Amino acid sequence: MTEQPDSRFHGVSRKELREVRSQLLMLLEQGSLGQAKDVLVHLLPADIAEAIEELPEAQQAIAFRLLSKDEAIEVYEDLNSNVQQSLVEEFKRQDVLDIVDKMSPDDRARLFDELPAKVVSRLLGQLSPMERQATALLLGYEADTAGRIMTPEYISLKENLTAFQALERIRSLARFTETVYYLYVVDVARHLTGILSLRDLVTAQTEQTIGEIMTRDVVSVNTDADQEAVARTIQRYDFLAMPVVDREQRLVGIVTVDDVIDIFEEETTEDIYRMGGVQSGGDDYFQTDLITVARRRVVWLLVLLLTNTGTTAVIHSQEAMLQKVVALSSFIPLLIGTGGNVGAQSSTVVIRSLNVDQLESNHPMWVIRREAMAGAVLGLMLGVIVVIWAYFLQGSLAVAIAVGISLVAISILASVAGSALPFVFRAIGFDPALMSAPFITTAVDVLGVTIYFAVAGFILDKM
């Protein structure tokens, strides 16, 4: 949230935004700055930011300068970090400083994370003392903690104020805080003693004291709490904001609900990337250079390749059997592929449930047993089809039956691996999402061929 985020409500569709963008570009190239300004003035900050991001770099600074000071601050907060950085470099000291000084401390801390250390220390040194203190406070906490994402701009009240006095105070402070909807009550040592909502205050009798209206038992988080845990708590209780306290229970800031949505999106992207075997860097994948991308992807690929050499070794050890019944080799990809898919399904549902705290109440063994049964059912359904197809393709009943039986066994095994490994990973302190589709698929490959050759060897011997 920016200052007074809710005092404007214009908005445009994606299509209109595309039109605005090309119109803006045309006007800037023609040098019709007045008209370009008229185009921007009707948009909301988030839309202006998007229009500016799409401009060629040379035009970004020009377009940005067309904005009024107040607008510039809000738009700047909404820009992506690449554009924020290039604007810092484009501008003269004082221009940037004014904007950076007026940003909300949490957005500013996020910007400082991305900027070169030299620029940060220069900017930090020139902020007004109050803003410098606020920023230094946030930068002192580790990334992804409550301390880092909170804003120190909230309204605090003393217990002995009357509702009338409190409303007066809010009136005078409303412009400078992120939210006025939750009000925090502190004692002389700034310990958080209570909380009330603006709704409570507005509906109270004017002569009641804050101490009488407030709720004393407050849900708060510590500064070093993980940002995802904070977000989950806000979601759970449908809060609009949550107070952050230090070890001595002194109020130091609040986390607001708009940040929660962004945190969930960031954490979800990280989960999804992990599930796809891509290391996430917290930044935009498509803005990262190719070398970084390759580095983030190759680690997983190497691990998987190593696992796959196991599969190769197993097949290599069975070359005598393959030489005799060459038809066996045609079914390897089908068997391990299907096993991988069944396992990927199991790991997907288990990982997602673990990540949204849905499986707290179910015992892992219950989940694994259930997945094993699902695997058996699915394996049987697919196995019947595969036996027919295999017999039709190469005419040997023995091979066809070996393929069918292997498929059932592999499906059960894949379901068990897919559902058990995320639990194992969580138990040893890793993110269960690491045990996802690519890994399960590859692990099932090794086990799959082993089972297949064992079953085939046994059946070919008998028939």
Added chain:
Amino acid sequence: MTEQPDSRFHGVSRKELREVRSQLLMLLEQGSLGQAKDVLVHLLPADIAEAIEELPEAQQAIAFRLLSKDEAIEVYEDLNSNVQQSLVEEFKRQDVLDIVDKMSPDDRARLFDELPAKVVSRLLGQLSPMERQATALLLGYEADTAGRIMTPEYISLKENLTAFQALERIRSLARFTETVYYLYVVDVARHLTGILSLRDLVTAQTEQTIGEIMTRDVVSVNTDADQEAVARTIQRYDFLAMPVVDREQRLVGIVTVDDVIDIFEEETTEDIYRMGGVQSGGDDYFQTDLITVARRRVVWLLVLLLTNTGTTAVIHSQEAMLQKVVALSSFIPLLIGTGGNVGAQSSTVVIRSLNVDQLESNHPMWVIRREAMAGAVLGLMLGVIVVIWAYFLQGSLAVAIAVGISLVAISILASVAGSALPFVFRAIGFDPALMSAPFITTAVDVLGVTIYFAVAGFILDKM
């Protein structure tokens, strides 16, 4: 949000909740209802709901009856739909009716979606006229639209009220609406003409009129807008709520930010399930019976199996070559496995970006070309390792080189398929998430073995 969601702020940790749960169970089994009530009275509704959900079914109704009427309504809204249903069946008519009558209309509509039609029509017939109208309104809209998730409980004002009069009105209505923080201005025909926040109102002069304070240009959505689009708009502009209008621009309800978080979670689960090849039913996977689970998973597995029979057919057609150089078969899983993993990585990053609207500004061809380059870089890095391993394992340089070259070609191809297919799917109107890891992996299998045999045939001929 429930009525006055923010007037209580107690909260417990997961560990405490587990203790509460076992204590509660013990007390209920002993029949110490008074003590059980004392345990519950200190918890927030979301925590009480979770404690009740974990109880054996026989105890759920008993625990629920311990709650005060007001508490019961809030807790009931937080229960999962299975428990809500079983409670409806446990209770006598009047008990349920009181609770259902006092639920927020959007939560009630969600409950009615899950209940048997007979129960719904009985309950609906017995609601108070106002609540019946509100519920019927919501139930009239399609699932997953703005109309279905909105609440008709908001505060609307007329332009000619003064700020003072408006505050008086809010004071009297605050108990009955979901949020008092955004106020909607309508004309006599209920057309939405403006919006203001409680912050705007509190900071205004008492004699100013609403018409003077309000913002006229309002961002609103239509009743049939997709719920995810509504959520994205609220996220984009950091709103706390958003007005929903009918075709004639008349205000019919609002969507609040707490619902947005739940919508994102629901939509993300759907995306992740799709990416794992599991059809999602919008309900909790682990609460669904095994037959439904198997049905939702088998469709995808059959599609993939069909694709895999292609791989089998390709290998089968090359049995003559395999008979001659049996070592070739050992490397098939490694090659198609690695290809599948590279492709899964590409499809993961592209699908996620498409789903969070991040790729609007990049041309698909740019993305695909970039992924192809990444695939080439990764393929070369892995290829070198694989050549060495392949030579070491079976001693034939020709086979080792064929494996290495194939790996590079397969990696490029997999990256292109992984990044291009999501775009293709979106262009023809499907969810890009359908083109995810399992599908890419399987598609790459067929293409992979084809490339491998072509390369191997060529090299074995020459060397």
